[in-house]
Amino acid sequence: MADILNNKRKRIAIFASGNGSNLQAIIDYSKNNDINGDVVFVLSNNADAFALKRARNSNIDTECIPYNMNSSRIEFDGKISQAIKNKNIDLICLAGYMLLLSPDFIDEYKNKIINIHPSLLPSFKGLHGIRDAFDYGVKVTGVTVHFVDRELDNGPIILQEPVLIREGETAEELEGNIHEVEHKLYPRAVGYFCRDELKIIDRKVLIIERS
Numbered sequence: 001m002a003d004i005l006n007n008k009r010k011r012i013a014i015f016a017s018g019n020g021s022n023l024q025a026i027i028d029y030s031k032n033n034d035i036n037g038d039v040v041f042v043l044s045n046n047a048d049a050f051a052l053k054r055a056r057n058s059n060i061d062t063e064c065i066p067y068n069m070n071s072s073r074i075e076f077d078g079k080i081s082q083a084i085k086n087k088n089i090d091l092i093c094l095a096g097y098m099l100l101l102s103p104d105f106i107d108e109y110k111n112k113i114i115n116i117h118p119s120l121l122p123s124f125k126g127l128h129g130i131r132d133a134f135d136y137g138v139k140v141t142g143v144t145v146h147f148v149d150r151e152l153d154n155g156p157i158i159l160q161e162p163v164l165i166r167e168g169e170t171a172e173e174l175e176g177n178i179h180e181v182e183h184k185l186y187p188r189a190v191g192y193f194c195r196d197e198l199k200i201i202d203r204k205v206l207i208i209e210r211s
């Protein structure tokens with residue numbers, strides 16, 4: 001992880017499979033704040049993803065690389081890797097990307113891939129973080145932004161924020177509250193990365209704000 005200031009503006013890619021509300025939050029924040037980075041590429045595995053539409057509306061290059069069960073994983077990774085290299089990407093943000101990245105791809109972009117997860121990790125890993133926390137009956141859940149390593153929802157944690165679950169609240173209301181927090185937390189984490197303000201020691205992420 002860079003711990004010396006590297007002033008080069010970061011080129012950000014966002015991987016998204018669905019609605020893309022987090023993608024939108026990062027795009028908007030990067031346009032309105034000086035985060036030393038720009039979203040230059042959006043990749044999806046789903047041609048119908050609303051995320052792709054959002055990217056096109058902001059004149060951001062997009063590509064859809066669907067995962068074809070008949071083609072090999074190596075071939076699929078090769079296509080993604082090539083797309084990332086062609087665009088000179090410094091940071092990959094996963095934002096509701098529904099495919100698992102392969103260990104080789106993760107190793108290739110070590111400490112350059114971050115993810116947002118809708119729970120306070122390490123609780124409620126997996127696809128249904130909001131629903132699982134709600135069904136479990138916890139009183140506090142939240143949002144985590146973390147680096148991606150080979151294990152699911154496991155890498156070093158950059159930011160976390162709690163979200164209270166009040167009595168009588170529905171799962172839908174909780175979902176809305178979680179998304180509201182996500183849309184603030186993810187752009188902040190991206191800003192730290194782009195300004196070279198993150199340093200990983202063991203699995204602890206230090207935030208060294210420069211101004």
Ligand code: GRF
Binds near residue numbers: 020118
């Ligand atoms: C978010 O809840 C995020 O935490 C999870 O997937 C969801 C994506 O939502 N990883 P959106 O597509 O950004 O609206």
